[in-house]
Amino acid sequence: MRVIERSCELIGIMILGWITMLLAFIAIDRIIVPITIPKPNYLFAVLEGLIKLIGAGIIALIWLLFWRSLVKYYKVKVLGKG
């Protein structure tokens, strides 16, 4: 079996993972970063930071789960053939 034939689907998953990573960054920049709450004192600034962190974390987690499900799909597809 040729090298490209063996690795082409995983290369596809890798490129898809990279594109979705860039999209996740754009989502963080456009949705999470602009979040602001009224800041009567320093504690609320920390709270705002925490909200942004959790928001960015959720997007990162969705990306990781998407990546994992791609590999699961690949496994089912290849093993199904065999």
Added chain:
Amino acid sequence: MNRMATIILVLASSFITTFLVMPKLIKYLKSKGIVGIDVHKPDKPEIAEMGGIGIILGIIVGAIVSLIIDPKAAPKFIAYLATIILTAIIGFIDDLYTLKAKVKTALTILTFIPIVVMGLIFPRQIRLGRPVLPFIGRLRLTIAYWLLLPFAIAVPANAVNMMDTYNGVMSGSCVMISLSLLISSLILGRFYAALMSATLLGALIAYYWYNRYPARVFSGDVGSLSVGAAIGAISVIGGLEIVGVTALIPFIMNAFYSLSSLGGLLERHEIKERPVIVDENGVLRANLNSKAPSTLANLLLLKGPATELELVKSYLALSAVSSILGIVTAFLMGVRL
């Protein structure tokens, strides 16, 4: 001296050092009984272990040459070398006494300290925080950056360590990744990051000569952890975080799939089912047992059995693509939406 000539000189000095040191190091390691079994060969030969020391020596000489030519780079190179040496010490101890996986990972998390210390002492030379992202520019997520910084060295170090399983995979892939970092540094005009990448690239090309299939030497944790730490340090110090992450995608994929299928950090001997089965002819097959970790090797072999050399070429194909993506990312860092 011309910048391009400096990069070539630094690359050559680290290459020559590692290339000349390796034969003597291999002989010495074998004479001291520091050897590992090449489990993917039918005759299970004994191969010199801890050859990664040669890579570290090459990097150190390359860094010294850089500092002689341009002493202004001292803070960056001190942070770079301190990170690598600290990681090498952890790898050295692990090779000799086998640390628990969780202890090793926890210790590698501490290796970001030299970069932060040098960043605080020399804030103009080492600018931490606010990484540049493609289409976005400088990201204003400073709290997240500082929370993620401890993992900036630990993740690449352990991810590279986890993929150092077949002859020439770690060294060959990291040659391409360091070349990707070097080209990206030149695209973005980060001269010192290019110099650091040149020290790593030169040492790795020389090491690959000895580590390629069939391997005459294994890097050991001292080598693989240090190479991963070097990639992480170049990415952070050079402001190439996203390029580094992109180029390391196959390593991250391998680590992520293994960890998610195993459900946590385990040492090699603690894993009951191996991801790959080697038959008596040396042909590798994917272990289809549900308890076997889903490493990249396991995934690549799902399509059918392969020799070790075929598998290594598949790994290198993945790294070649991720390294090209790294360079594309560097180009996109100048694009704004």
